[in-house]
Amino acid sequence: MSVVDIHAHVFPEISRAESRALTGSDEGPWLRTSDGADTGMMMAGTHEYRPVRRSLWDPAARVADLDRLGVDVQVLSSTPLLFGYDLEAEAAADWCRVVNARTLTHCSYAPERLVPLCQVPLQDTESACAMVSEAMRQGFRGVHIGNHLGDRDLDDGALLEFLTHCAQESAAVLVHPWDLPTGPRSSRYMLGWLAGMAAETHLTILSLILSGAFERLPASLRLLFAHGGGSFPYLLGRADNAWHRRDLVRADSAAPPSSYTGRFSVDSAVFDPGALRLLVDVMGAERVLLGSDHPFPLGEEAIGRLVRESALTETEKAAVLGGNAIRFFGLHDLVKEAS
Template sequence: MTYPKKIDMHAHHFPLLSKEEGAALDRDNGLWLRVDAGGDTGQIMTGEKPFRPVYKVLWDAHARLAEMDEQGVDIQISCATPIMFRYSDAARAAADWAERMNDHALQFASANPARLKVLAQVPLQDLDLACAEASRAKAKGHVGVQIGNHLGNLDMDSAHLVDFLTHCANDGIPVLVHPWDMMGGPNRMKKWMLPWLVAMPAETQLSILSLILSGAFERIPKSLKLCFAHGGGAFAFLLGRVDNAWKHRDIVRQDCPNPPSSYVDRFSVDSAVFDPDSLNLLTKIMGTDHVMLGSDYPFPLGEPRIGSLIAGADFLSSQDKARMLAGNAADFFGL
């Protein structure tokens, strides 16, 4: 099989929502996009409060395609900016919102459906509605779903989320897990983007370990295609600590029948780790067949030159680079 040369499987979008459309769900905290004069930059807004400065590739598919050409990206898989999840809203309202946002995403991708692919969002707070929207979105053309790594106090090992993952496995829907609503709060992480630098990697590691140590992977079909963003957070670096704890403490292994390191073939991660030594460790832990190019484009914490970390890695063979730059994602998402 011939693959594209570069598939970026972790990028984000935000639709060109008016203030009125955002307020239809939540008058005070409705999400909308305020575009600056000139149309090239803007702000994601929550009600009257600026949330994040952005630029036009976040909502303008033709501008994105031009940047993909400049970066040599053949296909990009885009998903909602996590603030769009709306997991704390009433379930029916969140389901209506998810359907609208997923239709917006398909409209974005319609600029070039062969090169722009999208993941759906779901009303995760209601299992039946979430499963229904995931399957509806798949039928409409989404190549998978993106979910947050927890639902309030429910981590990935909860029966609720395990049942959703099982539905996705049974319906052939790939899942990207993205950290959000980070632990710690503003009192301990006031400055320097510490929630993104400390709590976000910890959230992802917590998600993976909750599935492993709880025994949830024993209950989820092995057919599930599951990927964790940002290189799996702190997971690879701390896996030795976890294996050591499993060997020496029965409280760690009481629900986990096998060493934690034996489960690395049950999920994939993206390559957004930004450092050659980190990527080297990640591929040694996960194997090159479970790492996919992901840039976190177009946000400032993403990879500025998409794919350059993998392409410049002297410890990877040309075959490994080809798989990580495109082949793994093509197989994972069925492209």
């Protein structure tokens, strides 16, 4: 079976001086590394954001990981800390170009193994659309975006315009939760990541469904949500029940939420065989793609083990491990689907 991991991150080597010059801020993101060290530190100004492994910025170390883990191809997206959505439009565009150029360089180490997704200044729709078009010409396979922009979710008119443009450019869209809840209740025990990420993705999917946004988006849009679609698949019955019982819920949507699972895909990063079985039952095996969150500590350390050791059928396993990703990202030039 071909193995394609579609949820993996890169943080190109960006110094604090470069970050300051591009963002105009002393609090911008950068990467602190030491020559030959196997670990580094993601930084936000002087704040130590997260310790990281060398695979995050060193393509040779990444490919060695893939060889050891039996992964044929990895689709790479920037670390969400790099989105730059809080910058002024012009600075954000410059920042994204630097991140994209260095992501391309990272992937050029092994172009048959490493597939890049771009990032865009989502706060400026015109610039974001232009950057997606430019990126697709440069060899990117799609775009990686956050699940919201301040108080605006993806059903916002300008963001729907951007998603429509992605469909027109045949650019796949990976949606990742970011800008997680803060405060005393979520700051303990990494609860912002453990609970907040799932809630953020759930909120965005329901916003697209209940606002009627999917009626306005092209059916050709390839939309993929990280982290197993958050809590959406596991609480879908609750959403359907509410749609049938409350006119406030169904005011702008033509059909119950379960009718829309064919409009998007999710990754497999759920870390539990029962959760994976339910995810496949809800979404359909053809809409679940292998995702690891590599090389972060909260990712799947043995990429693909959950799928391989699950109770899925061999046909379902082949689809999730690689077949679905090959079709979703158009990777037939790099790997073959299992027959």
